Amino acid sequence: MSVAIFIGFALLAAFGMPIAFALGFSALGAVMVSDVSLNLLPQRMMHAVNSFPLMSIPFFIIAGELMIKAGIVERLIALANAIVGRVPGGLAHVTMLSGAGLATVSGAAVSDASALATILGPSLTKAYDRGFATSIIAAAANLGPIIPPSGAMIVYAFMAGASVSVGGMFMAGVIPGLIITVGFMLICSWYAWHRGYPLTGDGFRLGNVLREIGRSWIILLMPIVVIGGIVGGAFTATEGSAIAVVYALAIGFFVTRRLKLADLPQVLLRSALTTAMVGTLIACASVVTYMLTVDLLPQKLTTFIQALTSSPMMFLLLVTILLFLVGMFLESNAAYIMLVPLLHPIALKYGIDPLHFGFLFVLNLVIGMLTPPVGVVLFVVCGITKVPMRELVYALWPFVTLMYGVLLLCMLFPPIVTWLPRMLGYGT
Amino acid sequence: MNQPQPESPVAPPGAAQRALGAIDRVAAVVIIAIMAAMVVVVSLQVFLRYAFNTSIDWADDVGRLLFVWAIFLTIPLGIREGIHIGIELVVKLFSPAVQRALLRLMGTLTIIMMAVVCYQAVMVTIDQWDELLPTLDVTVAIFMIPVAIGAAHSVLHLLRLVALGVQPQAKEAIE
Numbered sequence: 261m262s263v264a265i266f267i268g269f270a271l272l273a274a275f276g277m278p279i280a281f282a283l284g285f286s287a288l289g290a291v292m293v294s295d296v297s298l299n300l301l302p303q304r305m306m307h308a309v310n311s312f313p314l315m316s317i318p319f320f321i322i323a324g325e326l327m328i329k330a331g332i333v334e335r336l337i338a339l340a341n342a343i344v345g346r347v348p349g350g351l352a353h354v355t356m357l358s359g360a361g362l363a364t365v366s367g368a369a370v371s372d373a374s375a376l377a378t379i380l381g382p383s384l385t386k387a388y389d390r391g392f393a394t395s396i397i398a399a400a401a402n403l404g405p406i407i408p409p410s411g412a413m414i415v416y417a418f419m420a421g422a423s424v425s426v427g428g429m430f431m432a433g434v435i436p437g438l439i440i441t442v443g444f445m446l447i448c449s450w451y452a453w454h455r456g457y458p459l460t461g462d463g464f465r466l467g468n469v470l471r472e473i474g475r476s477w478i479i480l481l482m483p484i485v486v487i488g489g490i491v492g493g494a495f496t497a498t499e500g501s502a503i504a505v506v507y508a509l510a511i512g513f514f515v516t517r518r519l520k521l522a523d524l525p526q527v528l529l530r531s532a533l534t535t536a537m538v539g540t541l542i543a544c545a546s547v548v549t550y551m552l553t554v555d556l557l558p559q560k561l562t563t564f565i566q567a568l569t570s571s572p573m574m575f576l577l578l579v580t581i582l583l584f585l586v587g588m589f590l591e592s593n594a595a596y597i598m599l600v601p602l603l604h605p606i607a608l609k610y611g612i613d614p615l616h617f618g619f620l621f622v623l624n625l626v627i628g629m630l631t632p633p634v635g636v637v638l639f640v641v642c643g644i645t646k647v648p649m650r651e652l653v654y655a656l657w658p659f660v661t662l663m664y665g666v667l668l669l670c671m672l673f674p675p676i677v678t679w680l681p682r683m684l685g686y687g688t
Numbered sequence: 689m690n691q692p693q694p695e696s697p698v699a700p701p702g703a704a705q706r707a708l709g710a711i712d713r714v715a716a717v718v719i720i721a722i723m724a725a726m727v728v729v730v731s732l733q734v735f736l737r738y739a740f741n742t743s744i745d746w747a748d749d750v751g752r753l754l755f756v757w758a759i760f761l762t763i764p765l766g767i768r769e770g771i772h773i774g775i776e777l778v779v780k781l782f783s784p785a786v787q788r789a790l791l792r793l794m795g796t797l798t799i800i801m802m803a804v805v806c807y808q809a810v811m812v813t814i815d816q817w818d819e820l821l822p823t824l825d826v827t828v829a830i831f832m833i834p835v836a837i838g839a840a841h842s843v844l845h846l847l848r849l850v851a852l853g854v855q856p857q858a859k860e861a862i863e
Contacts, residue, residue, distance in 0.1 A: 276779040276787075277794040278772035285801045302809035302835045306756060310831060312748055315726060315755050322727070495734050498751075502730035528723040529716055536762035537771045543759070591773040633777065 262557040265290050265548060279594045280540040287547035294554065301547055308546030309539045312498055313426065314418055318535040319501030320409050323508045324366030325527045328375045330512030330519045332479045336361040337380065339472040345461020349452025351387050352396045353445050354461065355380050359400025360441045363407035364483035365504070367414070368534075369629055373401035373637045377644035387460055390647045391655030392451060398630055398641045398652065399444050399659040405626050407437035408487050409504070412622050414497065415538060415593060419600035423614040426497035427490045428686030432619040432677045436670055443662045478515055482507050491684055538593050545597045552602075562606050572610040576617075576671050579603060580624060587628015591636060595625050615681050616674045620667065627663045630656060708844055712765060715841065719761050726754045746823045756831055760838030767845040788853045795850040799843055806839035 265286045272282035284305075291298055340357035344350055355376060362372050376397045384393035405412040408430030417424045451457070462468065482504065490500040512519025552558070569575060586595050600621065607617040629637045632653055642649050670676050733747040766772050779787055809832050816829040 272794065272797070273775050274778045275794060276774055276776065276790050277798065278774040280772055281794075281798045281801060282774075284805075285797055288801050288804060298804060299808045299812050299815075302805050302812055302832060302839075305805065306760075306809075306831055306835050309759050310752050310756050312752055315730065315751060318723065318755075318758070319727065319730070322723070494738075499730055499734045502727055503734060505727050506731045524724070525720045528720045532719045532723050532758050532762045533766055533769060533771050536759050536766045537773065539759035540763050540766065540772060589775065589777070594773060634775075 261290055261294065261555045262552050262560075265551060269548070279591070280537075280544045283541070283548050283598075284544035287544065287551055290551040291547070294551070296551070296554070300550070304547045304550055305543035308543045311418065313414070313496070314539070314542070316409075316414050316426065316498040316501035317411055317538060318531045319498065319505050320367040320411055320414070321371070321531040321534055322527055323501065323504035324362075324368060324371050325530065326505065326508035326512055326519065326523075327365045327479070327482075328362075328371065329523050329527065330508065331516045332365065332476075332511070333358060333362060333375050333379050335472075335476045335479060335516070339469075339476045341461050342469045342472040343464070346459055346463045347449075348459065349448040349457060350459060350461040351380075351384060352392075352448035352452065355384065355396045355400045356403075356441060356444050356448060359397075359403045360407060360437070361480070363403040363405075363437070364409075364487075365479070365508075366404055367409040367411040369401045369404040369626065369637050370640055372404040373398060373640040374644065376401055377641050381641075381645045385645060385647070388457060389655075390645075391651035392455075394641050394645050394647045394652040395655035395659060396448065397645070398637050398656060401637055401641070402626055402630055402659075402663075403437060403441060403444075405629075406433050406440060406623065408433055408483070409497075409501070410622070412592060412596065412626060413618070415596045416600055416618050416622050418542075419596055420604045420614065420618060423604075423608065424618050425686055427684075428615050428681045429618055429622070430487060430497075431491060431681040431684055431686060432615045433622070434680050435676055436619065436623065436666055439669075439676070440663060440666050443666065444659060447658050447662060478511060482511075538597075541594055541597045545601075548598075549601050558602060558605055561602060562609055565606055566609065572612050573671070575607070575610050576612065576620065579607075579621070580667070580671070583621065583624035583628065584631075587625050588631050589634050590628075591634065592625040592629055595628075596621075613674060613678055615686065616670075616677050619677045620671060623663070623667050623670065627660060627667065630660050630663075705848065708848060711841065711844070712768065715761050715765060719758055719765070722754050722758045722761070726751060726758065729754065749821055749823045753831060757834040760834035761841075763838045764841035764845045767842055767849070792850045792853055795846050799846045799850070802839045802842045802846065806836050806843065809833075809836035809839060 268286040268289055269282050272285055273279050277285065288301065291300055336358045337354055340354040340361070341350070344353040344357065347353060358380070359372060359376060362375065366372055381393070381397060384396060387393070388396075404410070410430065410433060413429035413433065414426055417426045417429050485507065486500045486504045489495050489503065490497050495503065509519070565575065565578075569578070583595070586599070603621070604614070604617065608614060629635055632638060632649065638649060638652060642652055729747050729751050733744055736742050736744065779790055782790065813829040813832045813836060816832060817827050819828045820826065821828055
């Protein structure tokens with residue numbers, strides 16, 4: 261039955277049915293030919309999304325959008341410009357630091373790409389060649405799901421079940437996120453030096469930096485309050501995300517005063533649409549997962565893969581290759597929802613740390629957001645800047661290579677990922 | 689859904705499309721209210737816990753209930769906006785006429801699925817009507833109602849999509 265489900269799903273998806281509905285229709289077929297009652301369909305779909313932890317997805321989306329509308333990106337840019345604006349490749353560094361700052365309040369690469377491309381795109385394309393300019397934006401935006409909070413990590417933790425906590429996943433991303441940010445900035449410096457880009461931005465003045473810190477500290481405090489509260493056990497990830505919304509509202513209405521009541525309905529509706537996209541996938545995939553479990557597929561798959569290799573490292577490499585291919589062709593949320601329930605239990609059988617595997621999984625698919633033909637961040641950046649995809653993809657390879665390098669590093673040296681969560685009491 | 693571009697301009701909206709537009713606008717208002725209520729309930733729970741050392745018994749149930757309603761009511765608007773992700777690589781290899789035929793075929797199959805979900809959700813709702821939530825004096829079937837509504841509303845959008853053979857413009861949905 262499992263094979264029939266996969267073939268049915270693959271055919272429907274290949275011929276244009278949205279992935280969620282292709283999953284749902286395959287599940288419907290499987291239920292109809294089995295002894296299972298058809299009322300399983302709505303019941304499992306509803307129970308799959310009847311989840312308190314999942315509510316953090318729309319809340320972090322709302323918080324991120326409100327913060328962007330409140331004008332925090334401009335303040336982060338001003339702060340980054342005061343610090344690194346005058347160094348070679350200054351505007352590129354400003355973009356990277358702004359991306360990292362934005363990543364601490366937003367959990368999604370797409371919204372970050374949209375904000376950075378809209379605000380910094382015109383200046384970047386004037387200062388640098390178009391390919392390099394857009395590749396900086398795409399790379400900086402991709403820090404969004406790596407540096408906490410992260411919508412991708414929330415979905416992963418939900419699909420992986422009790423062995424992975426959202427807080428633990430968030431902390432797993434901190435050190436690799438910093439390494440990637442520094443690596444991106446080194447790439448920018450090398451390009452600026454190699455191509456002789458002229459200096460931009462104002463010279464470094466301590467007074468200027470302190471003034472910008474004074475304007476931005478309230479924004480920088482948000483991740484400390486929200487992520488700190490989640491990690492410190494003061495509240496759950498969902499409660500923390502709701503506080504992030506309230507915090508963003510307060511900043512928008514009372515600090516920057518750029519948020520208007522009229523902005524709220526669109527922000528709420530857009531957040532609902534994104535959540536429904538993920539929710540539909542989760543709901544439909546839950547019926548498929550149930551039918552695959554009835555068919556004992558997870559056990560069969562575990563036996564099959566363990567017969568292939570007994571080495572955890574070889575298993576990780578196989579998963580990396582699989583996710584590299586999947587990331588090229590499938591949107592990342594669909595990949596989490598379809599593959600985590602199958603691969604996460606196998607990783608546990610190999611004795612791989614759940615947080616380690618979880619982070620590698622997420623990083624793999626986050627990189628996939630930068631790889632054609634289905635690279636959602638590429639679409640957003642090209643759509644806004646009107647730069648041809650070919651130019652962006654050509655200029656992006658050093659950043660993608662660096663991310664794969666960090667992925668390999670994290671695979672070979674798990675403490676890069678697990679040390680911080682362990683220090684904070686997460687995991688075994 | 690992933691669509692071919694229209695070969696000819698879409699016909700001006702008829703009565704059925706205007707009615708669907710009105711349903712969409714009502715759904716959008718309800719969804720916005722639900723999302724706002726979710727934020728209020730969850731943040732109020734945290735505020736009460738830290739400020740007054742108390743909590744609301746029903747906050748968790750109501751939060752999840754609102755979330756379930758938000759997701760299932762938004763699915764049809766997602767169909768109209770084309771946010772449900774798919775794979776276009778293979779479809780794009782075909783001629784526009786074949787693409788249109790595939791769109792209609794996939795839309796029809798999705799209608800069948802949504803119709804089954806809707807019917808079964810109604811049956812489950814009727815079955816569960818007398819059971820009450822532990823924290824609220826409300827039927828547990830209240831969790832299943834949005835599944836039926838969302839599926840029925842989705843069928844309407846899918847019928848429109850199959851009839852037109854193209855993806856409607858996203859902005860029509862909610863403006």
